[in-house]
Each structure stands twice: as C-alpha cells, then as structure tokens.
Amino acid sequence: MLSKLRTLCLKGIDGREVSAEVYIAPGLPAYTVVGLPDAAVKEAKDRVVAAVRNSGYEFPSKRITVNLAPAEIKKAGTHFDLPIALGVLGASGKLGKKPPARLADTFFIGELALDGAIRPVAGVLPMLLALKGSGKTAIVPFGNSAEAAVSGVTCLAASTLKEAAAWLTGELELNPCLPAPDQKPVSACAPDFSEVKGQAFAKRALEIAAAGFHNVIMVGPPGAGKSMLARRFGALLPPMTFDESLETTKLYSVSGLGLTGRLVRERPFREPHHTISDAALIGGGSSPRPGEVSLAHNGVLFLDEFPEFSRPAIEALREPLEAWRVTVSRVKESVAYPARFLMVAAMNPCPCGYLGHPTRECACTPLQVHKYRAKVSGPILDRIDLHVQLSAVKFADWEALPKGEPSAVIAGRVLKAIEIQRKRFSGETRANAFMAGAELRRHCALPEGASAVLETAMNKLGFSARSLDKILKISRTIADLEGAAAIKREHVIEAVQYRMLDKAAELTAGI
Amino acid sequence: MGADAGEEKLARVRLNFFACHKSDWLLRLIELYGGAAELLKRPPAELAAEGGVMLDTALRLAAQTAEANPEKEMLAANRAGIAVLTALDEGYPELLKKIYDPPLVLYVRGQLKPLPAAGIVGTRKATPYGLRTAGRLARELAEAGVAVASGLARGIDTAAHQAAVEAGGVTWAALGAGLNCIYPEENKKLAAKITDSGGALISEFPLDKGPLPANFPRRNRVISGLSLATVVVEGGFESGALITARFALDQGREVLAVPGQVDCPVGRGPNFLIKNGAYPAECGNDIISCFPPEALFGLKLAAPKQAAGPSDAALKELSPDALLAYKAIAGDERGLSADEVTLRLEWQVQRAAAALFELETSSLVLSRGGRYCRAI
Numbered sequence: 072m073l074s075k076l077r078t079l080c081l082k083g084i085d086g087r088e089v090s091a092e093v094y095i096a097p098g099l100p101a102y103t104v105v106g107l108p109d110a111a112v113k114e115a116k117d118r119v120v121a122a123v124r125n126s127g128y129e130f131p132s133k134r135i136t137v138n139l140a141p142a143e144i145k146k147a148g149t150h151f152d153l154p155i156a157l158g159v160l161g162a163s164g165k166l167g168k169k170p171p172a173r174l175a176d177t178f179f180i181g182e183l184a185l186d187g188a189i190r191p192v193a194g195v196l197p198m199l200l201a202l203k204g205s206g207k208t209a210i211v212p213f214g215n216s217a218e219a220a221v222s223g224v225t226c227l228a229a230s231t232l233k234e235a236a237a238w239l240t241g242e243l244e245l246n247p248c249l250p251a252p253d254q255k256p257v258s259a260c261a262p263d264f265s266e267v268k269g270q271a272f273a274k275r276a277l278e279i280a281a282a283g284f285h286n287v288i289m290v291g292p293p294g295a296g297k298s299m300l301a302r303r304f305g306a307l308l309p310p311m312t313f314d315e316s317l318e319t320t321k322l323y324s325v326s327g328l329g330l331t332g333r334l335v336r337e338r339p340f341r342e343p344h345h346t347i348s349d350a351a352l353i354g355g356g357s358s359p360r361p362g363e364v365s366l367a368h369n370g371v372l373f374l375d376e377f378p379e380f381s382r383p384a385i386e387a388l389r390e391p392l393e394a395w396r397v398t399v400s401r402v403k404e405s406v407a408y409p410a411r412f413l414m415v416a417a418m419n420p421c422p423c424g425y426l427g428h429p430t431r432e433c434a435c436t437p438l439q440v441h442k443y444r445a446k447v448s449g450p451i452l453d454r455i456d457l458h459v460q461l462s463a464v465k466f467a468d469w470e471a472l473p474k475g476e477p478s479a480v481i482a483g484r485v486l487k488a489i490e491i492q493r494k495r496f497s498g499e500t501r502a503n504a505f506m507a508g509a510e511l512r513r514h515c516a517l518p519e520g521a522s523a524v525l526e527t528a529m530n531k532l533g534f535s536a537r538s539l540d541k542i543l544k545i546s547r548t549i550a551d552l553e554g555a556a557a558i559k560r561e562h563v564i565e566a567v568q569y570r571m572l573d574k575a576a577e578l579t580a581g582i
Numbered sequence: 583m584g585a586d587a588g589e590e591k592l593a594r595v596r597l598n599f600f601a602c603h604k605s606d607w608l609l610r611l612i613e614l615y616g617g618a619a620e621l622l623k624r625p626p627a628e629l630a631a632e633g634g635v636m637l638d639t640a641l642r643l644a645a646q647t648a649e650a651n652p653e654k655e656m657l658a659a660n661r662a663g664i665a666v667l668t669a670l671d672e673g674y675p676e677l678l679k680k681i682y683d684p685p686l687v688l689y690v691r692g693q694l695k696p697l698p699a700a701g702i703v704g705t706r707k708a709t710p711y712g713l714r715t716a717g718r719l720a721r722e723l724a725e726a727g728v729a730v731a732s733g734l735a736r737g738i739d740t741a742a743h744q745a746a747v748e749a750g751g752v753t754w755a756a757l758g759a760g761l762n763c764i765y766p767e768e769n770k771k772l773a774a775k776i777t778d779s780g781g782a783l784i785s786e787f788p789l790d791k792g793p794l795p796a797n798f799p800r801r802n803r804v805i806s807g808l809s810l811a812t813v814v815v816e817g818g819f820e821s822g823a824l825i826t827a828r829f830a831l832d833q834g835r836e837v838l839a840v841p842g843q844v845d846c847p848v849g850r851g852p853n854f855l856i857k858n859g860a861y862p863a864e865c866g867n868d869i870i871s872c873f874p875p876e877a878l879f880g881l882k883l884a885a886p887k888q889a890a891g892p893s894d895a896a897l898k899e900l901s902p903d904a905l906l907a908y909k910a911i912a913g914d915e916r917g918l919s920a921d922e923v924t925l926r927l928e929w930q931v932q933r934a935a936a937a938l939f940e941l942e943t944s945s946l947v948l949s950r951g952g953r954y955c956r957a958i
Contacts, residue, residue: 269921269925270921271921271924271925271931271934272920272921272924272931272934272935273921275931275932290952291952420951420952426951427950427951427952427953429916429917429953432847433707437706437736437766460919460920460951460952461921461952462919462920462921462922462952462953464921468922468925472925524939527943528939528943531942531943531945532942532943561932561936564935564936564939565931565932565935565936567935567939568920568935568938568939571952574949
C-alpha cells in the first residue's frame with residue numbers, strides 16, 4: 072500500500088516543499104530510502120522503527136521503500152523522521168483504510184526519539200516561511216512551537232508520534248503554536264559608551280561607522296580600549312526592522328541557534344576568535360551551514376587581532392564584504408547565505424603592540440612590522456572605510472576624565488542620520504557605505520575649497536586616488552550626522568583623519 | 583685609457599665579486615702582483631704560499647671570481663647610467679682613496695661632485711628629537727654647500743637625506759646592497775630624489791647583490807670614508823652608528839655627536855662618544871668648524887644658529903586653532919596623540935581634526951604611529 076505525506080527541507084535559508092512517499096510491498100523485510108538523502112536521513116530508519124514500536128504500533132515486516140521527492144534536492148537533517156513514521160503507519164493501514172482527509176494539506180516536521188517523542192529541530196522558521204500565504208497547516212515539534220508561531224503559518228504542536236497519528240485520524244485536536252512572551256533586553260547592565268574614557272576620535276569614528284554602515288578598523292596598543300569600544304558598538308546601531316529580524320532569525324534557525332523561539336530583535340554581535348578557519352568564518356561544510364559572517368547578518372562582526380587571522384580567512388572576507396552574501400558551492404549543491412554585516416576590526420600597531428607607544432619600547436624588527444601590516448593591506452583594506460588610531464591612556468588622564476556620552480545620546484544622532492539616508496536612497500544601497508559610481512557623484516558633490524584639501528592630502532600625506540572615494544563617503548556621513556544637506560569643507564577635513572593607514576608615512580612609522 | 587688599463591678595470595670588477603669582510607689584504611695582493619689582472623692569473627696555491635692567505639680563502643676567491651661576468655656587469659651598469667669607478671679612475675673620491683681599505687670598485691648613480699662632505703648617521707628607531715635634529719643639521723650643511731653623506735636606512739638616515747634634498751643641497755647615499763636593490767623598499771622615491779637633485783647613490787657591491795647583514799658594516803666605512811667629519815645623531819651601544827664612528831676615528835676623521843636624551847636608549851651612543859671626547863654638535867656650524875681649513879674654501883658660512891624651532895613667519899600663517907594645537911604639541915617632547923590634543927584643549931573631535939590636518943600638511947608637525955610631534 073502507498074502513503075504520501077508532505078514535508079519541507081532547506082536549501083540555503085529557504086524552505087522547499089518535499090513529499091515523502093512510503094510504499095509497503097510484500098517480500099523479504101527490507102527498508103530503503105531513495106531521493107538524495109544524507110547520512111542523518113538514512114539513520115531515520117532505526118529511530119522510526121523504535122519510535123513506531125514504542126508508540127504501541129506494529130512495525131510491518133515487509134519491503135518498505137521511502138522516496139523523498141523531488142529527488143534532485145539534497146535532503147539533510149533529522150526532521151524527516153516524523154513524516155516517514157506517519158507514512159509507514161499510513162501505508163500499513165494503521166490510520167484507517169483510506170488516507171485520512173487531514174493528510175492532504177498538512178506538512179510534517181519533526182525528529183523522533185526512540186520512545187516516540189518528537190524532538191525539536193533546526194531550521195523550522197525558514198522552512199515554514201515557504202508556506203506563508205498558502206493557507207496550509209504544519210505539524211511541528213512542541214519544542215519548536217514558539218519559533219513556528221513567528222512564521223505566521225498555521226502551526227500545530229505535537230509532542231509524540233502517537234499524538235500526531237491521533238490528530239490525523241481525527242481522534243485528537245492539537246494545540247496551535249503560540250509565540251513566546253516578548254522579553255525586553257536587560258539594558259540596565261548592558262555595556263554603555265559612557266564607561267569608555269577618552270578615545271574621542273575612536274568614539275567619533277564608531278559613531279560615523281554606525282551612521283553610514285562603514286566598516287572600521289581600530290589600530291592601537293593593547294589596553295587602549297579597542298575591544299571595550301567594539302563591544303559597545305552595537306548599542307549605537309538603530310533597532311532592527313521586522314524584515315531584518317526575520318532574515319537574521321532564519322539564519323540563526325538554520326544554524327540551530329534559534330531554538331529559543333524568539334525573533335532576533337537585537338542586532339547580532341559576533342566575535343570569532345582569530346584561530347577560526349575560513350570555512351567556519353564564511354560558511355561551509357559538506358552540507359553547508361552559515362558561517363560567522365552570516366550569523367552577523369544585519370549586525371556587527373568584530374574581528375579582534377585582525378592580522379592574526381589566517382590569510383585564507385582574511386581573503387575569504389572579500390566576497391561577503393563586496394556582495395553582502397556568501398555562496399557556498401559543494402558537489403551536490405550550491406547555496407547562498409546573506410551576509411550584510413558591519414565589520415569592526417582591531418589590530419595592534421605591530422606584533423608586540425608597542426610601536427609608537429610613549430613609554431614602552433617596541434621589540435619588533437621592521438620586517439616583522441611590515442609583514443604584520445601587509446596582512447591587512449590591499450583588497451581587504453580597500454573595503455574598510457574608516458581607520459582610527461587609538462593611543463594608550465595615561466592614568467592621570469584616565470582618572471581626571473569625565474564620563475563620556477551615553478550610548479543612547481549617540482544612537483539618537485545616528486538614527487537621525489540613518490533616516491536622512493533612507494530618504495536619499497531607494498533600493499539596495501540603503502546606506503552611504505554602499506554608494507558606488509553615479510550615486511557617489513550625485514550625492515557627494517565637493518564643496519568649494521575641498522578639492523584643495525584632497526590635493527594636499529594626496530601630495531603631502533601620500534594618499535592614493537582610491538582613498539578619495541572613501542573620504543567622500545565618510546564626508547557624506549559626517550554631513551548627515553550634522554543634518555547638513557551639502558558636504559562642507561570641514562567634513563572633508565575630518566574625513567581625512569579617518570584614513571590614517573593610507574598615509575605614506577604611516578608605513579614606516581616609528582621604525 | 584689603454585688596453586691594459588681596461589683589462590685591469592675589468593679584473594678589479596671581477597675581483598670585487600669575491601665577498602669578504604675586509605678587503606685590505608686584497609689591495610696588498612694587488613700591489614704585490616702589480617695589478618688585479620695579474621692576481622687573478624695566479625693559481626690559488628701560489629696565492630696561499632706567497633700572499634699569506636689561507637688556502638681555502640684562496641680557493642673560494644678563485645671559484646667566486648671565475649663565476650663572475652664583469653663584461654656583462656659593466657654593460658648592465660652602462661645601460662642603467664651607472665658609473666663604475668676603481669681607484670685608477672679619475673672620478674674616484676680622493677678622500678675615500680686615503681682610507682686603509684677603500685672599496686675596489688664603486689658603483690655610482692648620479693654625480694659625485696668634488697665637495698667636502700659630512701656624514702650623518704644614526705639609528706633606524708629614531709625619536710622625534712633625533713629625526714628633527716638630523717634634519718636640521720642636514721639642512722644647514724646643505725645650505726652651506728657641504729654634501730651630506732648617509733646610508734639611506736630608515737630613521738635618521740632618511741631624515742638627513744630628505745632634509746638635504748629639500749634644502750636644495752647635495753646628498754650621497756652609500757648603500758649596503760647593489761644599486762639594483764634599493765633597500766628599504768619605501769626609500770626608492772627618496773633615492774630617485776637624491777640623484778635628481780645632484781646627489782649620488784654609491785655602492786661597492788655588484789649591481790644585483792641583496793642587502794645582506796654583513797654588507798652594512800662595510801657600507802659604514804664608505805660613509806665615514808667619504809666624509810671629513812661624521813655626526814652620530816642617535817643610536818644604542820651596539821648600533822651601526824657607533825661602528826661608523828669607530829671607522830671615522832680609524833680613518834683619522836672627526837667624530838661629532840648630537841647630545842642624546844639621557845633617559846632614552848638611543849641617546850646612550852652619542853653621549854658615550856661625547857664622554858670619550860667627541861665634539862657635541864648643536865648646529866651645522868659645529869660640524870663645519872671641525873673641517874680642515876682648506877676644505878672651508880668656497881663654503882657659504884652662516885652665523886651659528888641655535889635650535890630655534892619654526893620661524894615666526896611660518897607660525898603666523900597658521901589659523902588660530904592650528905597655532906593653539908601646535909603650542910600644545912610642541913610643549914610635549916614625546917608628542918601628543920590626536921586624543922590628547924582634544925583633551926588638553928578641551929575641543930570637539932571635529933575642531934581638533936581640522937587643526938591637526940592644517941599642521942600636518944604645513945610640515946610643522948609630523949605624525950608617526952598616531953602621535954603628532956614637532957617637526958622642526
């Protein structure tokens with residue numbers, strides 16, 4: 072007898088409909104799964120057998136064929152257990168002589184425990200979003216009910232195989248999934264910018280970075296406060312829009328990090344260690360999973376000790392920094408994950424960290440310094456708009472300094488600048504950092520006297536032509552922070568200060 | 583030049599391919615055999631027996647010179663506009679001939695004008711004080727018409743060459759590598775400026791020889807050998823600057839030192855020299871006054887200048903904000919970071935950024951590793 076159920080699978084971060092067909096034929100007992108299953112799907116057999124028996128049913132000792140269609144999509148994950156088990160029950164006549172009426176418009180997702188319980192799985196939200204607006208129903212694990220409720224699709228939560236089977240035959244009604252109660256973030260003890268004393272230039276640079284979505288690199292000796300500033304940076308960014316939340320939550324769900332069931336409402340802050348592999352950073356694996364850059368989607372990717380990252384990892388950042396997504400290609404499939412993140416990098420001025428320090432002597436040779444710096448030169452540096460130098464804070468200064476501006480005040484200015492940009496751009500650009508070509512020329516007209524500033528910067532400080540575009544973009548953001556319609560000369564002058572790694576003298580600084 | 587002289591020059595260029603730490607014994611052998619061409623004809627065993635050389639050294643000499651291709655080298659030098667000089671040629675600096683082991687061959691790009699020269703040497707890890715003083719001495723020497731000799735290394739050397747070029751003077755750079763391998767990389771532009779402004783790049787090493795560590799002490803004897811006096815600006819006890827000073831003393835030249843900061847590791851070298859009798863150099867005139875009287879002929883001597891900082895005219899051109907920032911920066915020997923400028927003056931970032939940009943582009947202030955220091 073044949074039984075057909077509907078389920079879903081993931082391709083990248085999008086759901087696809089899949090049908091699970093189970094056919095039971097007379098013959099020697101056998102069990103085959105066809106339709107490009109991966110190892111976890113093949114293992115479903117043993118879980119299904121145990122779950123069916125432990126739910127009080129008899130497992131048919133016949134020839135069972137399970138087909139997952141369409142066959143060209145690679146099927147990964149454990150959530151096929153439930154549809155397969157129900158298919159076996161259906162095909163062996165345990166759900167009535169005719170296929171139950173509820174079977175037609177229902178999708179099933181769930182991993183089975185050996186005792187017949189249904190376990191939560193990863194990727195529920197993106198899978199369900201494929202059903203949005205179709206009016207279909209989905210049965211999801213009880214543990215995923217909060218996450219499923221976010222999708223806006225009618226979902227029912229089942230906690231055991233027996234419950235799901237009873238619902239199909241109409242013996243039992245299941246509870247609809249409810250969203251988790253919204254939790255306000257505990258902001259009272261969240262790190263705040265006012266705790267960082269001094270470092271006025273770095274704070275200003277981060278404010279500009281947040282306002283125009285510019286990538287930023289901080290250069291400074293150990294203890295200057297680079298990490299401290301970076302960890303407080305998220306507070307400057309505007310709250311996430313619903314679409315942004317949904318996109319980020321989908322990525323978290325695919326990675327199995329979304330099981331708390333809430334929408335990600337706070338911008339992600341990812342801080343991978345510098346020993347991370349390139350695959351872990353941008354995404355990969357034999358069945359691809361999003362990497363750190365995608366988990367930082369719509370948020371902040373903080374790379375501390377930037378030159379210590381492996382060269383493949385640094386080079387791998389080029390694609391997401393350019394295209395705002397990552398394409399992971401494998402033999403059987405190729406998927407794309409979005410990765411529109413704001414990169415905050417931090418590095419020491421030299422391997423020992425004390426080059427140019429007012430009181431400590433640097434122990435590095437010029438060659439070491441050169442090699443260290445060369446790791447962040449070229450194409451990567453080209454994608455970082457703001458460079459800012461931090462210096463060690465003296466104790467006397469530190470003690471005497473007043474508290475800085477609180478994050479909320481800075482965030483207010485940032486939000487205004489972002490609103491100006493929302494009006495300015497339509498479509499993909501969204502922020503000043505993404506301006507290119509024609510847009511740059513249209514929105515960044517040089518004011519009078521500013522071309523002389525740029526010329527001096529090129530001649531005296533050794534700036535190259537490629538830094539000029541960056542200076543223009545930064546000037547635009549500075550003008551937006553001020554609410555100025557046109558860029559002024561002083562905006563350009565300030566912008567020049569945030570391109571310190573372009574200065575010719577900087578290459579030989581202190582050597 | 584006769585056929586013999588041509589042959590002898592080629593032989594010397596060939597002999598120069600032999601890498602050794604000291605060349606005085608080679609010169610003795612040349613004298614003994616009456617020329618490098620003769621020397622090269624001798625079998626190694628004979629060199630060892632008659633010349634007092636170890637047999638393995640003689641064998642190495644034979645092997646390395648046999649490999650060399652002096653004709654090709656001369657052709658390449660000719661094409662690149664590089665003069666190849668031996669002690670037999672007229673352009674070979676007279677002063678350098680007098681040292682006890684003058685280079686067999688000098689490769690020269692640019693002009694070696696017959697000027698009195700002073701060497702300015704110092705550490706690569708210079709402080710703002712050292713850089714600024716080296717620059718000022720070089721400028722004053724250049725303005726007086728003295729050639730400034732140095733080694734094109736980072737730090738003090740670069741500051742000295744740069745200032746001499748900017749003052750429109752002549753400066754010579756003795757390199758620790760062949761002229762085809764300018765080292766360090768970032769000084770290639772400076773090297774071009776040196777030759778464009780009537781100065782010269784000088785090396786005794788074959789054109790394609792890389793910057794090996796062993797080359798640099800040998801290079802130092804050329805700097806001091808070209809100069810009537812050598813000034814050490816900054817350097818530790820073990821620094822190349824002190825090696826140069828020792829060469830200058832061995833060669834019978836004057837040694838001067840710029841008094842160093844006593845709390846700074848790079849101040850120890852020059853202060854050690856002063857304690858042992860070197861003249862302290864405060865200004866260009868201090869150096870020129872050590873020259874023998876016949877060398878003073880034709881120099882434009884100015885009244886002795888004290889280190890006065892920038893001229894009032896230069897300061898008057900600054901905007902009021904930039905002047906305030908300059909005063910704050912000049913008041914701190916170690917310089918200020920951009921953040922410290924905002925703190926001292928209680929300014930907003932924007933205001934400080936504008937003032938610092940003005941100062942940096944006016945050359946009154948230099949920024950190194952994020953700290954702004956007085957440049958003059």
